[in-house]
Amino acid sequence: LQPSIFDFVAGGSGDEQTMASNLRGFDRFKLRPRILRDVSSVDTRIDFFGADLAAPIFVSPMGQQKLIHRSGEKATAQGAGRAGLGFVLSMGASVSLEEVAKAGCNALWLQMYYLRDRQLMADLVARAVQAGFRAICLTADVPVVGFRRRDQRHKQLGNSPADFVFGNFEKYYKERSASTDAYLLSGLHDLAVTWSDLEWLRSQSELPLALKGVMTREDARCAVDSGVQVIVVSNHGGRQIDHASGAIDVLQEVVEAVDGRAKVVLDGGVRRPTDIAIALSLGADAVMVGRPVLWALALAGADGVAELLKHLTGELGRVLTLMGIARVADLDASNVETVNR
Ligand SMILES: Cc1cc2nc3c(=O)[nH]c(=O)nc-3n(C[C@H](O)[C@H](O)[C@H](O)COP(=O)(O)O)c2cc1C
Numbered sequence: 001l002q003p004s005i006f007d008f009v010a011g012g013s014g015d016e017q018t019m020a021s022n023l024r025g026f027d028r029f030k031l032r033p034r035i036l037r038d039v040s041s042v043d044t045r046i047d048f049f050g051a052d053l054a055a056p057i058f059v060s061p062m063g064q065q066k067l068i069h070r071s072g073e074k075a076t077a078q079g080a081g082r083a084g085l086g087f088v089l090s091m092g093a094s095v096s097l098e099e100v101a102k103a104g105c106n107a108l109w110l111q112m113y114y115l116r117d118r119q120l121m122a123d124l125v126a127r128a129v130q131a132g133f134r135a136i137c138l139t140a141d142v143p144v145v146g147f148r149r150r151d152q153r154h155k156q157l158g159n160s161p162a163d164f165v166f167g168n169f170e171k172y173y174k175e176r177s178a179s180t181d182a183y184l185l186s187g188l189h190d191l192a193v194t195w196s197d198l199e200w201l202r203s204q205s206e207l208p209l210a211l212k213g214v215m216t217r218e219d220a221r222c223a224v225d226s227g228v229q230v231i232v233v234s235n236h237g238g239r240q241i242d243h244a245s246g247a248i249d250v251l252q253e254v255v256e257a258v259d260g261r262a263k264v265v266l267d268g269g270v271r272r273p274t275d276i277a278i279a280l281s282l283g284a285d286a287v288m289v290g291r292p293v294l295w296a297l298a299l300a301g302a303d304g305v306a307e308l309l310k311h312l313t314g315e316l317g318r319v320l321t322l323m324g325i326a327r328v329a330d331l332d333a334s335n336v337e338t339v340n341r
Helices: 003-010 017-026 072-083 098-105 120-128 149-154 167-176 180-185 195-202 218-227 248-256 271-281 291-323
Strands: 029-031 047-050 051-053 055-061 086-089 108-112 137-139 211-214 229-231 263-267 287-288 336-338
Touching: 003 149, 003 336, 017 248, 029 195, 029 271, 029 291, 047 149, 051 271, 055 218, 055 291, 072 086, 072 291, 086 098, 098 108, 098 120, 108 120, 108 149, 137 195, 137 229, 167 195, 211 218, 218 229, 218 248, 229 248, 248 263, 248 271, 271 287, 271 291, 271 336, 287 291
Parallel strands: 055 086, 055 287, 086 108, 108 137, 137 211, 211 229, 229 263, 263 287
Antiparallel strands: 029 336, 047 051
16 A cells, blocks of 8 residues: 555544554453353354344445455455455545445445435435445544644555545546545535434435444433434544544443444454454443555455454454353343453
8 A cells, every 4th residue: 555545544633642552442351251151052143234244243334445446445345245244435435335335245324424415314324225235324523634644644545546536436526527626625524513404314215224423321312312223333443533432442331321222233443353252241232443454455455454454353253252251142240350450
């Protein structure tokens, strides 16, 4: 990868403290393995809104994947599909959702930002429904983009601005004969949105609504009260507000506040099968994995993504076996302890 693109993926905001906390946060927890509990048949599978997943793992939404591999999001979706896992397509993807829907992944979600142009949003939701997507995931932690030093230093991403392709918007560029750049610069995001706006988004389809960017018990309660069905505990991989807690650090308070009224997904810093076991023990229903998938994509396209995700799934099975746990859903608070080191 060119250094500018490597840094675009690897980097976070500010002094990258939140990004570091996402990884370090897992060190506060230790697993409590049990023995002699019949692990002759261990199963990592789960059902998530009617999708049968090989493990409770989704690929996080990450935009502009053609910067990383020529097939972009299509290859990532193929890899996730081959591993039997879920894939969240970014609204800012370089491949259109219709193309990605042909990639053979059975659990696709569309991630969206709240746009000022509601007609555009409604159209995207309708297209997602039409293409067989299973959920809409609203990312709410980007009213503005975080201050990312690495990106500032490089000034320009890719060889030219034309390297940026917005597959989901191509149709509208043509209709409105506007350029990609104009779209980017036109202040697409609506900064005035509040909780009451979620109702409009929910009313656009029957699909479940996931909300990504929840980091507090207060917002978890607001989300549940607003009818959100999946809470994604996330700080955007440490790319937005710096000096916030690691995602895993706030998982417990969110799980407590949600109190079973919605599913909870942990996103940020998940690198090892034991990280997944910790998150599930603390009450998450699933996890999302971000940057590692892009490294695998850079290395070997769809094959790389499939290999990484199959490895993670297989190793999660090994961890469960070593923990004395037959099904992922059996992991609970007794399987983890907090340490002060
Ligand atoms: C290159 C890159 C692009 C991203 N683009 C988006 C995006 O378009 N929408 C979104 O909701 N999150 C986006 N994210 C954040 C990820 O969805 C996710 O929250 C984060 O990467 C998880 O942390 P991890 O990389 O430590 O696993 C992006 C992250 C990266 C690294």
